[in-house]
Amino acid sequence: MTPVIGFLYSILLFLESIFATNSYIEGVQGFIYSLDPVKAQSDAEKTVAHLLNRSLFKYDSENKLTGDLAKSYEISDDGLTYTVTLSPDNYWHDGRAITADDVIYTASQYQHLRDIGTDKIGDFSVRFSLPNKYSPFLSVLTFPIVNYINSDTRSGDFYLVKIKRTSEGIKELTLFTTNTNYKINKIVFKFYSKESDLFIAYKLGEIDGFLSPSNFSWVGLSKKEISLLGRYFVLHFNTAREVFSNKDNRKLAVESVNLEKMQKQFIKNPNIKTEGVISGSLYTKKDLTEAVFNPNATPLKTPLKIKAIVPDLAEMNGMISYIFKSFESVGFNIEVSKLSSTGVQEAISLPRDYDIFILGEEVGRDPDRYVFWHSTQKDPPGLNLSSLSNLRVDKALEKGREETAFETRQGDYNIFQSAVNEESPAIYLYHPGLYYYLSDKIVSSNFENLYYPYERFDNLVSWKMGNEL
Numbered sequence: 110m111t112p113v114i115g116f117l118y119s120i121l122l123f124l125e126s127i128f129a130t131n132s133y134i135e136g137v138q139g140f141i142y143s144l145d146p147v148k149a150q151s152d153a154e155k156t157v158a159h160l161l162n163r164s165l166f167k168y169d170s171e172n173k174l175t176g177d178l179a180k181s182y183e184i185s186d187d188g189l190t191y192t193v194t195l196s197p198d199n200y201w202h203d204g205r206a207i208t209a210d211d212v213i214y215t216a217s218q219y220q221h222l223r224d225i226g227t228d229k230i231g232d233f234s235v236r237f238s239l240p241n242k243y244s245p246f247l248s249v250l251t252f253p254i255v256n257y258i259n260s261d262t263r264s265g266d267f268y269l270v271k272i273k274r275t276s277e278g279i280k281e282l283t284l285f286t287t288n289t290n291y292k293i294n295k296i297v298f299k300f301y302s303k304e305s306d307l308f309i310a311y312k313l314g315e316i317d318g319f320l321s322p323s324n325f326s327w328v329g330l331s332k333k334e335i336s337l338l339g340r341y342f343v344l345h346f347n348t349a350r351e352v353f354s355n356k357d358n359r360k361l362a363v364e365s366v367n368l369e370k371m372q373k374q375f376i377k378n379p380n381i382k383t384e385g386v387i388s389g390s391l392y393t394k395k396d397l398t399e400a401v402f403n404p405n406a407t408p409l410k411t412p413l414k415i416k417a418i419v420p421d422l423a424e425m426n427g428m429i430s431y432i433f434k435s436f437e438s439v440g441f442n443i444e445v446s447k448l449s450s451t452g453v454q455e456a457i458s459l460p461r462d463y464d465i466f467i468l469g470e471e472v473g474r475d476p477d478r479y480v481f482w483h484s485t486q487k488d489p490p491g492l493n494l495s496s497l498s499n500l501r502v503d504k505a506l507e508k509g510r511e512e513t514a515f516e517t518r519q520g521d522y523n524i525f526q527s528a529v530n531e532e533s534p535a536i537y538l539y540h541p542g543l544y545y546y547l548s549d550k551i552v553s554s555n556f557e558n559l560y561y562p563y564e565r566f567d568n569l570v571s572w573k574m575g576n577e578l
Contacts, residue, residue: 131574132295133551136307136316140278140300144269145260146253147218156563157298160284161263162253165193165212170568172391172474172558174247178207178254184513188242193250195233203262207254209235214257222249242511244518245475267296277302292573293551311546318547320562322378322424329549334379336542338389339473339560344432344536345466349487349496352413352464359533364403365435372539375427379542386529388537389558392476392519394526400533409440415464418456421447428538429467458490466494469541474560476522479506482529495534502528550575
């Protein structure tokens with residue numbers, strides 16, 4: 110497709126989108142500033158990138174990794190070389206085939222791939238050379254591929270046909286698809302500065318749906334809960350400091366908290382219970398011994414002073430207060446420091462001058478937790494915030510990065526989960542969630558097994574207008 114034909118086609122798409130009858134308009138709190146998938150930071154930016162771009166690999170509804178642009182792959186015997194072959198039938202919106210050049214260019218744009226060698230071994234084949242074995246590598250290749258000739262040209266089922274910008278950022282986006290498998294062929298995103306503006310916009314008929322942490326019921330508006338399995342809040346005990354270097358003290362603190370009561374009474378947003386250090390995964394060990402709330406736990410003979418760092422979030426105050434009152438009931442006296450989100454990030458990079466650290470963490474679908482729990486990561490700026498040093502944990506994490514067979518890795522991560530569970534270095538509090546409010550005129554699918562908010566459109570092909578029932 111020549112540039113002139115591509116331009117004329119984009120005009121045709123725009124005109125066709127104007128008369129699209131099955132459209133969905135979503136309100137989004139906050140603005141987006143970039144449509145470059147490499148620079149996507151916010152959930153809103155990632156949502157748009159997810160719709161407009163394709164990746165080498167993707168996860169299906171059963172959390173299994175499958176090919177998207179990739180047709181096949183091979184792993185060398187030493188586990189250091191991955192050769193990925195693209196299907197020649199994948200095209201950019203301008204009609205050009207997606208090739209190895211696009212993959213190599215895209216890889217060069219991501220900081221975390223800079224140490225990995227990328228070589229073109231054919232128009233549709235790329236070889237990735239790793240410095241060390243890393244079996245989760247295919248899961249890394251789920252990033253959006255960028256057009257190396259024209260980064261504004263995309264590859265997803267949806268085309269970007271209209272943009273409205275203001276001094277604040279992008280105010281409105283219109284996406285359209287000609288793929289007849291979609292019953293809803295037009296999506297409009299409208300961006301608002303405050304949640305209250307979303308509510309007003311819905312009541313004025315400007316939008317059909319929106320995400321919100323607030324719980325309410327309006328006539329004509331359905332409410333669906335979305336739990337985010339890739340995110341959780343966790344309380345870390347610093348095992349390198351005197352108080353919680355003692356496993357008995359950690360277990361006493363754990364047993365003092367009624368997690369079920371905490372979730373029901375003190376967390377207003379939708380949430381689900383975590384299943385431990387690997388939660389909501391095909392690798393989750395289901396038979397772990399759970400910590401049991403003990404209302405008759407024997408308090409410490411001598412009260413102990415501890416320092417805690419917590420996020421300064423109003424919606425978490427009740428939960429944090431409840432946890433610390435539970436700790437105090439068994440003899441821990443707590444000095445609390447509340448930090449902004451920026452302060453929390455800074456604290457991670459500073460010496461571990463705390464006994465307790467509560468924060469939110471984000472993980473991928475692969476069970477690799479090396480950066481969070483291996484002993485090499487216990488010093489700043491590593492993310493082993495419990496400063497745990499355990500040989501069984503280290504060995505299991507190392508082997509999990511070396512093996513590729515599912516059954517073998519599952520065995521390694523079962524050992525890892527059991528070892529962490531026995532040590533009680535942390536309390537996994539809950540997976541947070543959101544409410545997805547949709548007009549009754551929109552019939553959507555279930556939103557199960559989502560790891561991140563931007564995956565809510567993964568099953569868009571099953572959505573339909575209410576009048577199509």
